[in-house]
Amino acid sequence: xxxxxxxxxxxxxxxxxxxxxxxxxxxxxxxxxxxxxxxxxxxxxxxxxxxxxxxxxxxxxxxxxxxxxxxxxxxxxxxxxxxxxxxxxxxxxxxxxxxxxxxxxxxxxxxxxxxxxxxxxxxxxxxxxxxxxxxxxxxxxxxxxxxxxxxxxxxxxxxxxxxxxxxxxxxxxxxxxxxxxxxxxxxxxxxxxxxxxxxxx
Amino acid sequence: xxxxxxxxxxxxxxxxxxxxxxxxxxxxxxxxxxxxxxxxxxxxxxxxxxxxxxxxxxxxxxxxxxxxxxxxxxxxxxxxxxxxxxxxxxxxxxxxxxxxxxxxxxxxxxxxxxxxxxxxxxxxxxxxxxxxxxxxxxxxxxxxxxxxxxxxxxxxxxxxxxxxxxxxxxxxxxxxxxxxxxxxxxxxxxxxxxxxxxxxx
DNA sequence: TTTGTAAGTAAGCAAACGTTTACTTACTTT
DNA sequence: AAAGTAAGTAAACGTTTGCTTACTTACAAA
Numbered sequence: 001x002x003x004x005x006x007x008x009x010x011x012x013x014x015x016x017x018x019x020x021x022x023x024x025x026x027x028x029x030x031x032x033x034x035x036x037x038x039x040x041x042x043x044x045x046x047x048x049x050x051x052x053x054x055x056x057x058x059x060x061x062x063x064x065x066x067x068x069x070x071x072x073x074x075x076x077x078x079x080x081x082x083x084x085x086x087x088x089x090x091x092x093x094x095x096x097x098x099x100x101x102x103x104x105x106x107x108x109x110x111x112x113x114x115x116x117x118x119x120x121x122x123x124x125x126x127x128x129x130x131x132x133x134x135x136x137x138x139x140x141x142x143x144x145x146x147x148x149x150x151x152x153x154x155x156x157x158x159x160x161x162x163x164x165x166x167x168x169x170x171x172x173x174x175x176x177x178x179x180x181x182x183x184x185x186x187x188x189x190x191x192x193x194x195x196x197x198x199x200x201x
Numbered sequence: 202x203x204x205x206x207x208x209x210x211x212x213x214x215x216x217x218x219x220x221x222x223x224x225x226x227x228x229x230x231x232x233x234x235x236x237x238x239x240x241x242x243x244x245x246x247x248x249x250x251x252x253x254x255x256x257x258x259x260x261x262x263x264x265x266x267x268x269x270x271x272x273x274x275x276x277x278x279x280x281x282x283x284x285x286x287x288x289x290x291x292x293x294x295x296x297x298x299x300x301x302x303x304x305x306x307x308x309x310x311x312x313x314x315x316x317x318x319x320x321x322x323x324x325x326x327x328x329x330x331x332x333x334x335x336x337x338x339x340x341x342x343x344x345x346x347x348x349x350x351x352x353x354x355x356x357x358x359x360x361x362x363x364x365x366x367x368x369x370x371x372x373x374x375x376x377x378x379x380x381x382x383x384x385x386x387x388x389x390x391x392x393x394x395x396x397x398x399x400x401x402x
Numbered sequence: 403t404t405t406g407t408a409a410g411t412a413a414g415c416a417a418a419c420g421t422t423t424a425c426t427t428a429c430t431t432t
Numbered sequence: 433a434a435a436g437t438a439a440g441t442a443a444a445c446g447t448t449t450g451c452t453t454a455c456t457t458a459c460a461a462a
Binding site: 021022023024025026028081082104107108110111112113114120144145146147149150152153154155156157158160161163164165167168171179180184187188191192193194195196197198 | 392399
């Protein structure tokens with residue numbers, strides 16, 4: 001039997017991400033995608049049930065999956081708090097600035113009800129997506145090193161600035177000087193863990 | 202001459218926001234909007250040039266404008282740092298949890314290239330959108346109270362967690378117990394300004 | 403009361419939408 | 433070499449899209 005063309009399968013995914021990043025989720029159509037990938041619309045339906053199925057799989061597998069893998073690379077949940085947070089920040093920041101298309105869909109994931117629902121169902125079915133981070137935070141709360149907030153709050157406080165900083169990074173790429181670099185990130189990371197107030201002498 | 206029906210004008214905007222919040226930006230169509238508002242599609246085009254014009258005006262005027270107004274209510278740029286940040290957090294959080302539809306489009310604004318572009322152009326033309334916040338941060342940097350980061354970085358560190366906390370607030374509304382309340386927000390606000398590390402004795 | 407003007411509608415345009423049918427191509431197994 | 437099978441395509445299905453035309457309604461000025 002004829003083997004499936006893995007190159008085309010990869011093309012569908014990467015070109016879909018590209019269109020979403022450049023024109024927005026609302027401007028992605030199956031016809032446009034097929035044309036850009038140089039294939040027939042029908043071919044997409046061999047691999048994906050329908051448009052929603054394609055979007056959900058793109059988001060969960062291609063984007064969230066890869067992001068999780070990248071952010072947890074060489075991360076040790078038992079590491080000292082500041083060191084662990086720094087690792088996660090650098091991993092996350094570096095991955096996202098080098099994967100603009102994945103970043104774009106990640107942003108859409110927070111806005112689109114479809115993707116939001118898919119993420120929650122995935123989390124319920126397979127347990128915590130970013131397990132080692134959960135473990136890391138629990139350890140540090142139990143050791144009395146960080147304040148005793150629920151996981152979701154810790155995550156919002158510690159990690160949501162990263163996405164905005166990445167967005168600023170891309171904005172500034174189109175202007176005279178870059179103000180957000182990987183070096184900047186270390187200072188931001190410290191500010192988040194220790195606060196941005198300058199301690200009184 | 203026939204006066205324009207202000208009720209219908211308001212209906213277009215509020216129902217558009219509702220559809221976007223419930224079904225996503227990618228599922229809003231002019232026909233669906235007209236039907237839901239009980240008017241002819243043509244009527245929308247009396248008030249808005251096209252679909253993009255409608256979306257941009259909704260986002261800039263209806264959502265960003267109202268959000269700015271709400272967040273700056275009773276805010277004094279000359280107030281002490283912790284007090285000022287607390288005010289902004291409470292204003293922002295309370296506005297967003299009471300305006301789910303506006304919150305949804307705000308999230309889309311970070312993901313959609315169209316809305317993103319519109320926001321940047323608006324910012325360039327009319328100067329800083331959240332002027333008093335700019336002033337507030339500048340004052341505190343100059344007084345040596347907070348670290349000397351660029352405005353954009355301060356804003357990402359100080360305010361981006363709010364949106365994620367609001368998202369969690371809405372998520373938890375559909376589940377057994379609410380973990381994020383206006384009272385929680387004060388603790389989060391303190392954690393962001395002073396850090397979440399527990400100081401060593 | 404007539405006239406001018408803007409608001410609003412019903413109906414429908416071409417184009418694009420997501421999806422499917424009928425078919426061809428390429429490869430494996432017999 | 434023939435049969436079998438999955439991959440892939442061209443063309444088009446019916447629907448919906450953004451948007452427009454032709455018309456009616458409601459009001460203010462003359």
